[in-house]
Amino acid sequence: MLLFHKKQLKLLDKNTGELTVISDVNQRVRFPAPAADDKIIFFAELIGEDWQINAFNRETKSQSLVVKGYRVLLPWQKQFIAADAKGAFYLLDSQYQLVRQLPLEIDLTARHQINLRGNKLIVAYTNINHASNWSLAELDLVTDHLQLHPIENLPVKTVFSIDKDGSGIIISVGNDHESQLVKFGYNSGYN
DSSP: OEEEETTEEEEEOTTTOOEEEOSOTTOEEEEEEEOTTSSEEEEEEEETTEEEEEEEETTTTEEEEEEESEEEEEEETTEEEEEETTSEEEEEOTTSOEEEEEEEEOOTTSSEEEEEETTEEEEEEEOTTSSSSEEEEEEETTTOOEEEEEETTOOTTOEEEEOTTSSOEEEEOOOOOOOOOOOOOOOTTTO
16 A cells, blocks of 8 residues: 655555655655555655656665656556657657557646556546536546546535545545534523
């Protein structure tokens, strides 16, 4: 299980409870994604104004630079789905070389969530150009068919995740606790 703990990316082994540090506390990292064989963990690192993709090798417990210029890298089949800092998505080959640009571009500086489920790239993101706050993009990576759906009436700060088969969004609705005045009194005639 990948998690951020005390400003570091860490890997928790649920069987043993062992916590392996993947990134240094000074690294600004995002978007961790395991390789298909789970031996490598890919993650993006922001250095100054530039993004790069690093790989953490679980066997050697070391990290190395994979490719510069991308802020997302997701393993897909024997290739990779990548996104650059401008939010354009690409298909890369197994050697991280550009195969083609995909028909999807979003603002990655706004709130978003990116998921890869089978042959579908599913991206939920805030969309300031649409009347609703959120949009959902579903890109079939085999056919390049892109479907865009506005998500009506979902507040910008909504916490959500995409279900395991990529067919729905699970929304977490926070409970607003308001202070309420409670009047305690004593009625001498009845108590």
